Amino acid sequence: METKTDFLIIGSGIAGLSMALKLAPLGRVVVLTKKSESSTATNLAQGGIAAVLGEDDSFELHQQDTLMAGDGLCHEGIVKTIVCQGPERIRDLEDLGVRFSRQPGNPEKFDLGKEGGHSRRRIVHAGDFTGTEIQKILIERVHEKPSVSILEDHIVVDLITECKIGTCTAEKDEKERCLGAYVLEVKTGIIHTFLAPVTVISTGGAGKVYLYTSNPDVATGDGIAVAYRAGARIANPEFVQFHPTCLYHPKAKNFLISEALRGEGGRLLNFSGEAFMEKYAPGLRELAGRDIVARAIDTELKKSGKDCVYLDISHKPAGFLIKRFPNIYARCIELGIDMTKEPIPVVPAAHYMCGGIVTDSYGETDLRGLFALGETACTGLHGANRLASNSLLEGLVMAHQAYLRAREIFSELRDRKAPRVPEWDTGGAVDMEEAVLISYNWDVIRRLMWNYVGIVRSNRRLNLARQRLIPILEEIRHHYWDYILTRDFIELRNLAQVAELIIAAASQRKESRGGHYTMDYTCKDDWNWRKDTIIKRTGH
Incomplete structure (x- = not known):
């Protein structure tokens, strides 16, 4: 079955849904998600969004912190673009209905958190379930748009390009064109043909390539893989960020213990109850970059032969912890861990792909009509290591950037004659009986x-x-x-x-x-x- 639309968005996280809302007035938008519309990494994000909103903060400081975390590989131009748009994009979310935490007794000001690698408090959050709040509001707003359709249980098989179907017309110095994608409808087993002048990949990361990860089950690198097979360049896939603190418990799966706990004074202890970060990162200790903290924990585990280390924030008032981290507190209590009285067992886990599909500052890839946004893309913002809470920021800003570019080129792409695309041919394929x-x-x-x-x-x-x-x-x-x-x-x-x-x-x-x-x-x-x-x- 063939479906034609104006904009095809693959992925329903913060980047994909933000893009869908912006494109809605321009034409028909189809959003594909391989499981439910809320099965995203965005939905699991606890910490928040880094943005310059504090009186003692500045764009220059945020840029410096990003560059320091990126360890020499950040692209300074895109760092400036994304950091400087942060406050405006936060206001966009508030206008949509997202409610961020405010200071007690001063509701005019955000309750800004601090996380590792940041020199100032600049993390805008909604308790410790920021991603859940954002995902919920974006889905509500998208469902209000009659021009936007979300199709659940649809997974991309491969992108459709002119050369793939044997009709390549690109000149030597011209980009090959993306025409859409072949997509499996999971419940029926039918592979559909989706055609669009503009296709957007926003499928998230690939944490499930590792045994231990903070990522949701959907994070299997689909966007990076299909773009690579279609001929797009991939940059820096070796830079996988391992989050230092995932909850270690046999009944806990993919549950992150937010960086914000360390930002609020949490200390890492080894099996003997000794704080150890000073010897790995003097001065910064627990607030060193994620790569440094993760390697420090890995070293301690190999030295001791133990399965986990501990994150202790029990020295803080119980009331503060329960109010600031309601989600983490509740989950730990479910598992018999009272973080107000005892340390939390933690281990590092694969968390974020700093590399991905190469894009320019407007999210455009090597293929004409194909954009990539969020974790699946490599804009150059993160360099060799992402600064905490810059990921949701990047998704928001790059969705806006891509919208500006898509709006500019949409008419030309729409009016350009497209070749006939053949339906998917299963050939002599049979059912796989042994899973x-x-x-x-x-x-x-x-x-x-x-x-x-x-x-x-x-x-x-x-x-x-x-x-x-x-x-x-x-x-x-x-x-x-x-x-x-x-x-x-x-x-x-x-x-x-x-x-x-x-x-x-x-x-x-x-x-x-x-x-x-x-x-x-x-x-x-x-x-x-x-x-x-x-x-x-x-x-x-």
Whole structure:
């Protein structure tokens, strides 16, 4: 079945829904989400949005903090663009109905939080469930727009480009054109053809490529994988940020203990009850960058042989903790942990992809008519390591930037004659009767990546990971043509693709910087490696 629309948005997080709202007056908008409309990383975000709103703060300070966290690889132009738009984009959210926390006794001012790497209090939040509040309001506003449709349980299989269907008309110096996407409707198993002059990828990250992650189950790198296969460049996939503090409990899955706890005075303790961050980050201690804190915890765990460290904020008044962190407090109580009286067991977990699909300052990719927003994109804001709470900020600002550009080029793209796109052909594919073929490879990849391509890497580990991934990739290629596609298989295919990209980029970079640390090159090498790692599909 073929569906034509003006704008096709793949993903329903803060970037995708913000873009949908802005595009609604310009034409028909279809938003695709592979599970429910609220199954997003945005919905899990606890901390908040970094924005310059404090009297002692400035754009220059926020930019400096971002550049410091990015460890030499941030693109200064985009850092300035995104930071300077922060306050305006926060007002946009308030106008939509988002209610951020205000200072007790002074409701005119935001209750600004502080997190690791920030020199000032600048985190705008709604308690400790900021993402949930934003997701709820954006969904409500989108449903009020008659020109916007959200289709749940629809997962992208591949992008449709002119060259893919054999009608490439691009001149030598002209971009190839994206025409839309082939999309699996999960409940029926039908693969539909969605065509649009403008396609937006906002599918989030790829945390599920690792065994332990703070990400939702949908974070399988779909956007990065389909864009790579379509010929778009991918930048810096080796820079995976590991959040230092995920809740460690057998009944807790993907539950993050927000950076804000450390911002409010939380201390990290080893199994013996000793604070240890001073020896890894003198002065900054728990408020050092996430890469530093995660490596410190990893070192302590390897030294002790224990499964977790502890985050202790019990020295703060109980009333303050319950009001400031209601979500975290309630979840811990459910599991028998009273954070007002005892430390919280925590471990690092894969949290954020600092790299992704290469875009310009307006979210445009290498393909004409294709935009990428949010965690799936690489704008250059985060460099080698993301500053806390800059992710939601980037999603908001880049949605606005992309809207400005899409509005400008939409008429030209719409009026340009499009070739006939063939329907999806299943050929002789049959149903896959043994789901174990998928679950086994999924588990192998995630363990492989955690053990060999995790917080600390080495040439030997990366080579082993590459060699062990090769037969899995080959098996997936065969299955792709032999079996009828399912959501699980599509996610496995994308997960394996992203794993391959991370390993390739990590193997290229002969230094340690930001989220990439290797025992073979422990120092930063600005002379040779202060540059982005760029990977493009060969033979495309």
